[in-house]
Each structure stands twice: as structure tokens, then as C-alpha cells.
Amino acid sequence: MITSTTDPQPADFADVRATNLAVVLRFVREHAPCSRADIAASTGLNKATVSSLVADLIDRRLVRETGLTENRVGRPATMLVLDGSPYAAIGVEVNVDYVTAVAVDLSGERLLSWRRSFSGATITAAQAVATVAAIVRRVVNRMAKEERQVLGLAVGVPGLVGTDGTVRIAPNLGWRDADLCGDLTKALRDPGFPVQVDNDANLAALAEHRFGPRAGTANLVYLTGEIGVGAGVVLDGRLRRGGQGYGGEIGHIQLDPLGAECRCGRLGCLEAVAGIGAVLEHAALSPAEVEIELDEVVRLARAADPRILAVLATVGHNLGKGVAVIANLLNPEVVILGGYYVPLAPWLLPAVEAELRGRTIAPDAGGCQVVASTLGYGAAALGGAARVLDSVDSGRLPRIS
Amino acid sequence: MITSTTDPQPADFADVRATNLAVVLRFVREHAPCSRADIAASTGLNKATVSSLVADLIDRRLVRETGLTENRVGRPATMLVLDGSPYAAIGVEVNVDYVTAVAVDLSGERLLSWRRSFSGATITAAQAVATVAAIVRRVVNRMAKEERQVLGLAVGVPGLVGTDGTVRIAPNLGWRDADLCGDLTKALRDPGFPVQVDNDANLAALAEHRFGPRAGTANLVYLTGEIGVGAGVVLDGRLRRGGQGYGGEIGHIQLDPLGAECRCGRLGCLEAVAGIGAVLEHAALSPAEVEIELDEVVRLARAADPRILAVLATVGHNLGKGVAVIANLLNPEVVILGGYYVPLAPWLLPAVEAELRGRTIAPDAGGCQVVASTLGYGAAALGGAARVLDSVDSGRLPRIS
The missing domain is CATH 3.30.420.40 (ATPase, nucleotide binding domain)
Known part of the structure; x- marks a missing residue:
């Protein structure tokens, strides 16, 4: 019987030094200020190796020594912090x-x-x-x-x-x-x-996973709320791209075989029934100047315009069906709505959450939350x-x- | 700005020895027969460490020395192979x-x-x-x-x-x-x-990833073709379970809002329109004795019974819609149909592949293939x-x- 490599994949055999440099750099990033002895104790690398790695990082100005020393018995230890200023x-x-x-x-x-x-x-x-x-x-x-x-x-x-x-x-x-x-x-x-x-x-x-309010969440999906809708999928702390890098194409999964025609020619794609184009089209606004028109949608929604509220509820329900697919298949802790979904989130989220809860087989939607991005258009x-x-x-x- | 841990996660800081034991064990699994020097050269671990780790593995009878030695200049090296016989x-x-x-x-x-x-x-x-x-x-x-x-x-x-x-x-x-x-x-x-x-x-x-004909494929999804339909998702070489372990629940994603009622009470779930129950129900056979009835379905399909062929094509098209969701979202190299899908694969696969190709946005379905499992009911x-x-x-x- 043929066996093959599975977990774990702790390091490229070929490049243990690069891995160790990365281990030390990450340790300093997370635990600074810290001493060489701290690094050795926590990583299991021996002290001579740690000293050599730290010297390399200092040469590259990725790490620097501070004036601080640690209060402890014996020789005071010089503390290290992240540099990177250059x-x-x-x-x-x-x-x-x-x-x-x-x-x-x-x-x-x-x-x-x-x-x-x-x-x-x-x-x-x-x-x-x-x-x-x-x-x-x-x-x-x-x-x-x-x-x-x-x-x-x-x-x-x-x-x-x-x-x-x-x-x-x-x-x-x-x-x-x-x-x-x-x-x-x-x-x-x-x-x-x-x-x-x-x-x-x-x-x-990646931006949400590193810099956002939910940074470090192991399983996180980001949905771009642009004219198109794509997903970025982080599972177990890393972006998952699939075999050829084409993962995350949620925009063209079919939510309704009788739904509106998508620009791709198919019917009822998520993008066609839950994208920003669907909001503007149903609101009878031109998608030519998306941001200006969206401001108008937000203004009308704030004024409780019944037609706009109905449009946003419909789009929210459709979006929720897509989020439920993600929750059932991937069970993330959080789905983050980005782009043009952000200003519309107050009106979309109730419908999204209702569909999510109604359509997931796991109790309490498997713990999946839906939030609006706070990173803005620069995400x-x-x-x-x-x-x-x-x-x-x-x-x-x-x-x- | 807050930063957080992302890639890589090369090893638990706490347990470098366990990781190194695993590295050596995996190296022997993949490269046996091999010498301690081979291990040291390929892993970057020093020779003393390798000797200590190998001794530990020999004590546990996970690895053993063979009578073989390697032909090379200098002292002949004792070769190691996987043991594990006990x-x-x-x-x-x-x-x-x-x-x-x-x-x-x-x-x-x-x-x-x-x-x-x-x-x-x-x-x-x-x-x-x-x-x-x-x-x-x-x-x-x-x-x-x-x-x-x-x-x-x-x-x-x-x-x-x-x-x-x-x-x-x-x-x-x-x-x-x-x-x-x-x-x-x-x-x-x-x-x-x-x-x-x-x-x-x-x-x-996991069985397919370790033992199947596509063992070692980085991105692989297995679909159980039982009364229920579930997915096992391997991405980047590891099983991905999601935050609470509830990932892979593809059985209750809705393929058709007007589709047949599912036992979960919802309409048009994948399980209801593409599970084995759907085959038996449409074929007007009782699902009480699944295997016996399936034999009858296979017999009729082989005899080109038009009603059975139509049923299998319908179920295949529905299953293909579900496979397309997986391909768009995760871009796996292969989707493996298991369980009761295996005997029906000759009739399901053409429809599955047609839907997959028609519904994926990536060229050539992102390279995704659909195959029947060869591991049988024991997978x-x-x-x-x-x-x-x-x-x-x-x-x-x-x-x-």
C-alpha cells in the first residue's frame, strides 16, 4: 500500500535557517521586549543558534537591542524589539x-x-x-x-x-x-x-487576518462587495487558494435557477442577485457612478424609504443564502462584508443573519458571525x-x- | 496598529523534539532505506541530534536498522527503514x-x-x-x-x-x-x-489523501454518497474542519428553491435532490434496503432502461451543481465520489462533469476532476x-x- 506525506509539514527540509529566522522574528514580533534567553527557552533552539539568528536579524535592521534590561538573578539580559524602521x-x-x-x-x-x-x-x-x-x-x-x-x-x-x-x-x-x-x-x-x-x-x-478587528481568527472569509463579488478564504490561519489559485469564486454560484441574468450569461448567480449591481438596479439607479448612487441609497434607507428598504432586504436575503453556503461548507468563525457592502450593512445584516441561521445545519450557525469590514476601500x-x-x-x- | 500571527507556523515552540521526531519519522517513511547522514543532510538537523532522535524511534520500534549498508567512500552507513511491525x-x-x-x-x-x-x-x-x-x-x-x-x-x-x-x-x-x-x-x-x-x-x-490513487493531492474533496451527503475537505494537504469542526456540511446547501423537500424540512437541499434517496425515490424503489435496491438500479442502467437512465442523469446534474459550488469556492484538484455513488458513477459522471464545466468561472473548471472512490465502503x-x-x-x- 502506498503511503504519502500528510501532516505535519513543519519546515522545508532545505531551508531550516530561513525557517528559524522566521520563528525568531515572529517571536520578537509577538513577545517584544524579550531576551535571547527567552527566545531560546520558548523555541527550543539552542542559545548559540539564537545568538547567530538574532545577529542576522540585527544586521538586517529587522530587530534591534533596546537600552532595557530584564530584572533577574545573574547577568542582566539585553532586551530585543522589532525594528524595521528602514x-x-x-x-x-x-x-x-x-x-x-x-x-x-x-x-x-x-x-x-x-x-x-x-x-x-x-x-x-x-x-x-x-x-x-x-x-x-x-x-x-x-x-x-x-x-x-x-x-x-x-x-x-x-x-x-x-x-x-x-x-x-x-x-x-x-x-x-x-x-x-x-x-x-x-x-x-x-x-x-x-x-x-x-x-x-x-x-x-489577508488584511483582515493581519490588521482587522478580528485579526488572528483562524477561519475567516472576506466578501468583496464590489460590482463583482469574490471571497477570500482563510482557514486554519492561512489563505487557501486551491490547486490553481482560483478558489473563492463565490460570485457565480447559482442561488436561484430562476433568478436574474448575470453578466456571465447564467441565471441567478450570487453576483447578479446579491451584488451591488442588484441594489442599484432594483433601486432604479444607474451603476455608472457607484459611489454617488450608493450615497443616495443610504440617504433613502436612513429616511426609511419603503422601496429601498425592500430592495436591501431582498439583496440581504440573497447574500445570506451565499453566506450560508460558506458557513455550511467551511464553518468559519466570521464572514466579513467588504467594499460597498459596508455602508449598506445596517440594512443588509438582519436579512443575512436570518438566512444564515435558517440555512445552516450546525446549531447557532456553527458560531459563524457576519460583520462589516472596518478597513474601508483600502482593504x-x-x-x-x-x-x-x-x-x-x-x-x-x-x-x- | 495591532499585528498578529499569520504564516508560517513551522512548529509549536513548546515541542521542538516531538516535531523533530516527526520530521525524521516522515523522512524515513518517504526515503527508506536511508542513513542517519542522509537524514541530517536533508533536514538540516545536526548529526548528534539525528542520532538521538533515531535512537528514540528505534526504542519505540518505529524505525529499525537493516543489514544493508550504503556504498560510499569512507565508513559504510547503516541503513534505516520503517518498522512499526508491533x-x-x-x-x-x-x-x-x-x-x-x-x-x-x-x-x-x-x-x-x-x-x-x-x-x-x-x-x-x-x-x-x-x-x-x-x-x-x-x-x-x-x-x-x-x-x-x-x-x-x-x-x-x-x-x-x-x-x-x-x-x-x-x-x-x-x-x-x-x-x-x-x-x-x-x-x-x-x-x-x-x-x-x-x-x-x-x-x-483522510483515507483518500493518505491511501487512495490520488494520495498526496494537496486539495481534495470527498463526498459521501450515503443517505446523507457530506464533504471532507482537504486543502493545502490538511483536513479543514472550520472553527467548531462543522465544515463540510454540503448536504443542506440549497440547489433549487423549488426542489424536493428534504428530511431537514427545507426545500431543494443537495441531499434531497442528489442523494441516494433521490435515486431510489425517483426509481420508485424503497430506500429500506439500500444496497439491494441499488443493485437493481445498476442492473436496469446496464440494460439501458430509459426511466432509470433519466433518473441517474437528473441526479447527476444536481450533484454536478453541488460539485460546481465546491470547485468555484475551493478550486480542488479532485472531487472524489464515495459510498453508494461509486457503483452509479458510470451514469452520474457525465452529467456531473457537464454541470461542473458549465458552472465554473475558471477555465477548464480550474483543473478540477471528478472521480469515483476506489476505497469502497470502508473508506x-x-x-x-x-x-x-x-x-x-x-x-x-x-x-x-
């Missing part, structure tokens, strides 16, 4: 109607957050690359002025992104098989830092920066500058 | 109409495989415990005669099993909040090995044994006897 991680989100850029330091402190409007639906992928490259260059220049080295860039796109970073299909941008990662690297003229491309929902889920860009920091935490350390 | 892992499945027991050795070789019919729907949980305990005692006695120590027992149940091993609801068995794990441990009079309880689909997925029991072996591989080593 670094920046950059995240960018390209969406149908805006581009967002965020830079954070190693501790996650936001260094800048820019948003500009964008005509994603009408320009070509090449034009989009030029626009994004121009913004990234400005961010990099700003960071250079602050004497920060850029650790990496991750760009979020609303579409299917392969594990190699190719955008296979981004329907709302009209892109197909776009090598965004390669083209952007070229446009930036080999910038000296890694460039990654990911699905926007995946990055937003995916912030998640791009989180993905860069995750790479560092995984042992892909910056070169010594 | 051990057995036991898996049991309790289902509506049968109980299955399987025992395997450390390499996964099947030592015994028993199946007996059972009246799960009519007896109480206490009677079921007595029946299962009697079977387990017989297995343990048989193993004792072979001078094997039992490493552990894992029992699969068709229902919601909490992370603590409590069976919250097993609708088709009529159980609710049954402490199967505790009651079974008592009935076995503290047997000296750990007892675990899990959902049957979860265990079957969940075999998965119980796999779960016990996984515990050993994770460093929970048997005591030295």
Missing part, C-alpha cells in the same frame, strides 16, 4: 473605478494611503500597467525620501489570478491572460524588490502590504543594504 | 446500515477489514456504543494475538462532530449531543490508547486508521512498551 511594504489595488496604494512599515503602521479614480472598464491592460507603475514609482520615491527600503509590492486585481501571478480573466476590467506581474516589473525597470499579483478578495482577507491594498510582510515573516528576508 | 491503528465507521472496522500497520498495510450490518436508525446511542465496543474489543484481541500494540482508535459518524469529539447531531442515526468518545472509552474500560471521534466524510477524505474506517497514523506522524509517539 523598510516599507507596498500594496496596490486595481479595481473597476479606483486604484488604491498603501505603504506600511514592518510593524504594520500605515506610512501612506492614496486613492485615485480610474477607468478600469474602458482602458487597456497596458494603459492600466502604465498607471499603476506611475503610482508605484511615486510611492517608492516617497519611501526613498524617508530612507526606507521597499521590501516588496503586491497588487490586487478583481479576477482569476493563477498561482504564477497571471491574470487569467478579470471580467469587469476586460482583461484576459494578462501578465500583469511581468509587465509591471518591466515598467518599473527591475525595481529591486519582488512584485506579486493576487486576487483582490484574497488580499483583503485589498492593505492586504497587498500584508502579503509582503508575510513573505518576510516566512523567512524571505531583505538583503542587507 | 503496532496497529484502528478505524471504525458507524453508519445507518453498517459498521466497518479496519486495522492497519504503520506503513498502512491492511491487517483486517470487517463489515457487519447494523440498525443505526432504530437503536439508541447507548446500544450503538455497546455494539461498537464489542467490535473494537474483538479487533484489539486479534491484534494482541499478533503481538501488536494498538496506537489508537478513531470512529467516524455521519453527523456534526465537535472539535471535542461530541456528536452534536447525527440526523440519520437520531443522535444528539452524544458523548461517543467518552462513552466508548468507558465501555472499553480505559483501553490504554486514545479514542477519537470524527465526521465520516472527514475520515474518508471512512480506513480514514480513522489514517487519522491515528497522522497523530504518530505529528510526533504523538507511542509509549515504549
